[in-house]
Amino acid sequence: MTTQTTNSRVLSEPSSQFDDAIKTSFLGIRDGKCVYSGMFEKNWRVGDVPHGGYVASCVLNAFRQYFEKRPQTDPVSLNIFFLSKNIIAEFIIEVWSVKDSKKGYALAYAALRQKKIPSQIPIISIDDYNPSDYSEQRIHAITTFGDYATENGLTLLTEPTVPPSRSAFTLKDFSIGNAGLGPLIVWQPDLSYFSTEITPGKPIANHSIAFADGRKPDVWSLPYFADMFYPPPALLGRDTLGGDMWFPTMQMEVQFKSVPVGRDMVCAFKSRHIINGRFDVDGELWDEEGTLVATTRHQCLIVPWSRNSSIPARL
Template sequence: MAKPESLFQFDEAIQTTFLGTRDGKSVYCGRFSEKWRAGDVPHGGYAASTMLNAARHYFEGKPQSDPIAVNAFYLSKTALGPYIIEIWDIKASKSETGYALIYATVRQKKGYDPAPLTSITQYDPIVYPVHCLDAVITFGNISTEQGLTYLHEPSIPPVRSTLQLCKLPGGLNTLAQRMVWHVDLSHFPTTSAPGTPVLNHTMAFADSRPIDLWCLPFLSDMIIPPPALLDASMLATGWWFPTMQMEVQFKRAPRGKEVACTFKSKYTINGRYDIDGELWDEEGRLVATTR
């Protein structure tokens, strides 16, 4: 028997509550869970999925039901604990075949914040001055999309026989007990050879949560940054791997409980790098691309 959505750990962690409207903006609140952190801050992809989940509720009752694209910008470090998400229209559409765009922003207080708000009357934007994560989000209806489908030199998903079950390393160890990770270690550095900035792996939730559109931003950022796989001597000056911006393009609604991914960094210049990623579901269908 499938577990009710409310019992899956990830769904509990991205849950938001609608407080009401203020200054023409819909206001949601929630709490970033320490169970979904990277180091001592909320995981960046988890924060993006939390924002997308608020957008999901914003579009309830509207003609559009599916995320088409997320363009997220990480402005400052998020903190574990309460947050506010404001959402407002950029472009609305009354057509089920049309696309609608919204702006969403995650705001937090400076310093310790004891608990989420319970009423819109409690919300004062001045008290939440820290803009942590902003995004432009496009919604539509994937099931009604029509047009040319043409794949030019498409990538292929990782081959299962090349992957090994591993534990997530370093700052992701808090997530190790919540995710099942199979990875291709052939791109990792060894004592005799440097690695290459390519990451091929599969990801699944340890509690068997199905893969859906709402967790894809999390899975798009649930990675070891490919440049971190280079030889240690190349990183001797010390590196930090924060996500500055992330785009996720949604292609299909996933099926199954595992996603296969490939991520590649072609260019690392002056310490700044880009990542091109593709994500496939259990049936080998491309469900998202990311950059």
């Protein structure tokens, strides 16, 4: 493995806004763990916090590099646990093996860590990495990688859900929670589930979504799209929720089903069970051709918006 630095990668590779933002650079090996550094970009935020799906794709990008020299180069599943609020600043991701395999599936862990007072410049050398400085573990992740080309056996879709019809979608600015990422995506939700001034909505978030700069969806962006929604309970409206709320994710899982093709995604998310402020989100993601490419399940909380930011949710 070679040491990539942030600068060399920026200068040598054409890139998209998303690829720039999820960039994680391999620094070297420390205590048996592969160490990557990166930087949460302020544009990919909701309120004061980096967007959870964006964080998940940063982690998957470290896993991608970890596995690219191994027999398993394709993501099969990703489980992310959010331990504490990420800060829009530099971070370190440590990746190490859970299970190696010559032909079968392999599993690896990741821990995303930040300093108590992180800087705005990622470190570029393993010599600058002092693990005790990065005392705040923000994320625990575990992934399974495989080789799609060697997977074989029965294929049978039973009761497959059909992607929601695009005719229900309306182009809208993604402006919830003082989000910085509105201009980065083309978002077309089904507004019929949204609350109005007189009626509550339903916790069903269907939409099409694409990167604004034309970058095509691929497996590496699926964790982002798997969390990139108007939180379904938010659609109930402020009156039902009792004010402006934040919907932090405790944990999320992505199961990778197919490689997306085309320019955009059609997604359906639903929160069927909201119990004492804790809720689930079940989601399905289809590519432009209507092929199911991923499923996702989250567990999240409804908490006052002030837990995210001192700046009001609605400016």
